Amino acid sequence: MEQPNLSYIQSMSGGDKAFEQKLIGIIKAEFPEEKKVYFDNIEAKNFKLTAENVHKLKHKISILGLEKSYAIAVDYENNLIEHKTAGKAEFENILQNITDFLETL
Template sequence: METPNLNYINDLSGDNEEFKAKIINILKRELPAEVEVYQKEMQKADYNQAAQAVHKLKHKVSILGLEKSYYIASDYEDNLNDNSVALKSDFESILKAMEEFVIQL
C-alpha cells in the first residue's frame, strides 16, 4: 500500500511555507468532515450519496500523493454508483492511512 506524503503539496507551495501551512490546515479540517459524511452515507446504505462523498475525497487522495489509490477511489466511486460495495475495504484502508498521516502533520 502507498504511503501518504507531502510531495505534491511541497511542489505546489515551493518555498512558500505560509501557503503550505494553509493547505495542511485545510486538509486537517476538511478530511475528517468528509470521511464522516462518507461513513454516514454508508451506514444509511445511500450509495449515490456515498459516491459523491468519495468523489470529494478523491481530491484529498491525490493531494496526499496516493496515485494508485486515486484509481482505487475512482473505481470505488463507480461501484457505488452501480450499487456495489466492491473495493470498500481497500478504500477504507486508504482513508485510514490518510487520516493517520494528517493527524501527525
C-alpha cells in the same frame, strides 16, 4: 500500502511554507468531516451520496500523493454508482492511512 506525502503540496507552493501550512490546515480541518459524512452515507446504503463523498475525498487522496489509492477510489466510486460496494474495504483502509498521516502533521 503507499504512504501519503506532501510532495505535491510542496511542488505547488514553490517553497512558500505559509502556503503549505494553510493547505495542510484546510485538509486537516475538512478531511475528518468528509470522512464522517462518507461513513454515515455508506451505513445508510445511500449509494448516490456515498459516491459523491468518494468523489470529493479523491481530491485529498490526490493532493497527498496517493496515485494507486486514487485509482482504487475511482473504481470504488464507479461501483457505488452501480449500487455495488466492491472496493469498500480498500477505500476505508486508504481513509485510515490518511487519518494516521494527518495526525503526525
